Amino acid sequence: MSDLLGVAVLGAGHMGADHVRRLDRVVSGARVAAVADPDAERAKAAVAGIDGVVVHTDVEAVLDAPGVEAVLIASPGEAHEEALLAAFARGLPVLCEKPMVPDPAGALRVVEAEARLGRRLAQIGFMRRYDEEYRQLKSLLEGGRLGRPLMLHCVHRNVSSPPHFTSDMLVTSSVSHEIDAARWLLGQELTAVTVLRPRPSAGAPEGLLDPQLVLFETERGALVDVEIFVNCGFAYEVRCEAVCETGSARIGDARTMVVTAEGGARREVPQDYLVRFSDAYDREVQSWVDAARGGRVTGPHAWDGYAASAVADAGVRALETGSRTPVDLAPRPALYTTP
Numbered sequence: 001m002s003d004l005l006g007v008a009v010l011g012a013g014h015m016g017a018d019h020v021r022r023l024d025r026v027v028s029g030a031r032v033a034a035v036a037d038p039d040a041e042r043a044k045a046a047v048a049g050i051d052g053v054v055v056h057t058d059v060e061a062v063l064d065a066p067g068v069e070a071v072l073i074a075s076p077g078e079a080h081e082e083a084l085l086a087a088f089a090r091g092l093p094v095l096c097e098k099p100m101v102p103d104p105a106g107a108l109r110v111v112e113a114e115a116r117l118g119r120r121l122a123q124i125g126f127m128r129r130y131d132e133e134y135r136q137l138k139s140l141l142e143g144g145r146l147g148r149p150l151m152l153h154c155v156h157r158n159v160s161s162p163p164h165f166t167s168d169m170l171v172t173s174s175v176s177h178e179i180d181a182a183r184w185l186l187g188q189e190l191t192a193v194t195v196l197r198p199r200p201s202a203g204a205p206e207g208l209l210d211p212q213l214v215l216f217e218t219e220r221g222a223l224v225d226v227e228i229f230v231n232c233g234f235a236y237e238v239r240c241e242a243v244c245e246t247g248s249a250r251i252g253d254a255r256t257m258v259v260t261a262e263g264g265a266r267r268e269v270p271q272d273y274l275v276r277f278s279d280a281y282d283r284e285v286q287s288w289v290d291a292a293r294g295g296r297v298t299g300p301h302a303w304d305g306y307a308a309s310a311v312a313d314a315g316v317r318a319l320e321t322g323s324r325t326p327v328d329l330a331p332r333p334a335l336y337t338t339p
């Protein structure tokens with residue numbers, strides 16, 4: 001392996017372009033070797049000013065380009081399965097944005113393909129596991145000082161959703177973060193989902209069921225509620241409060257600048273995930289690069305990606321029917337340890 005890990009980035013939209021910048025300017029030990037996007041102009045724009053990058057519109061051929069040693073997948077979720085299997089076929093380590101594969105059957109095919117290889121190649125982009133506040137909460141809960149966690153109350157608000165966003169995607173794309181965070185924080189699988197839908201906000205696009213209130217049950221009797229509101233119009237807000245037997249702990253109250261002027265004080269609030277989670281993305285990608293250079297794969301694994309998709313799929317059915325919906329999880333291959 002050369003000194004710098006040569007990374008092919010698939011998809012050069014919001015996330016892909018930001019990861020290209022990160023690999024080029026923030027993370028050590030890696031370089032952008034190639035970028036592929038069916039939209040050639042986007043791919044070219046993402047690598048403007050970076051020398052020696054192969055630009056492709058063929059997302060599979062790019063994996064065979066000279067110098068490609070690892071793959072970062074930032075294409076839309078529906079394209080992830082094909083890209084993951086292509087990377088596995090070449091033995092390339094992968095960092096795949098969430099949702100790993102939105103359809104649980106496709107997600108399971110990815111798990112089974114990796115299990116057949118007998119070694120991990122994929123890290124899934126659940127970046128909250130790399131956020132300092134989430135890590136503090138995880139270590140507090142694991143330490144047991146507050147007793148057994150009983151409930152998580154979560155808030156997830158976006159200023160606006162992209163034009164292609166559907167009512168299902170509030171669960172499959174946005175709440176996939178809370179699904180993973182809850183499994184990880186509590187160390188338990190989520191076993192059933194109920195989704196309530198208030199009258200949609202006047203600020204939501206026509207037909208979009210926004211906001212929604214999602215309630216998860218866990219295997220050892222905890223509850224997790226999530227308010228998801230993707231067109232709130234005022235801020236990017238992500239909060240989580242753990243209520244335990246002898247105390248509670250809350251994260252996400254933006255430790256940002258307070259500006260005092262004109263007789264009032266104003267707290268600056270992030271407007272999007274690229275600001276709120278910038279440190280987490282940096283740590284996530286650095287950790288992936290470090291592991292890949294050492295021939296290892298760490299972080300959220302393909303089973304975590306599959307479990308999130310299976311839970312979200314139950315959530316989509318719960319949204320449709322208005323009923324409590326059990327989660328159907330396939331048996332976990334030995335390659336993957338607990339959440």
Ligand SMILES: NC(=O)c1ccc[n+]([C@@H]2O[C@H](COP(=O)([O-])OP(=O)(O)OC[C@H]3O[C@@H](n4cnc5c(N)ncnc54)[C@H](O)[C@@H]3O)[C@@H](O)[C@H]2O)c1
Nearest residue numbers: 010011012013014015037039059074075077079097098099
């Ligand atoms: N971790 C996070 O917080 C976070 C934030 C935003 C997006 N995401 C995820 O990142 C992924 C991309 O989201 P985005 O917001 O950048 O979307 P986007 O629409 O801005 O960009 C997607 C890009 O992929 C390209 N594309 C389409 N089909 C492709 C294919 N088969 N192969 C390669 N590229 C293809 C499109 O032309 C476009 O340029 C999604 O999985 C999304 O859920 C994660």
Ligand SMILES: O[C@H]1[C@H](O)[C@@H](O)[C@H](O)[C@@H](O)[C@H]1O
Nearest residue numbers: 098158173174175177230273
């Ligand atoms: O794809 C994005 C991304 O995952 C963000 O982190 C989340 O806040 C958005 O709701 C979602 O649409």
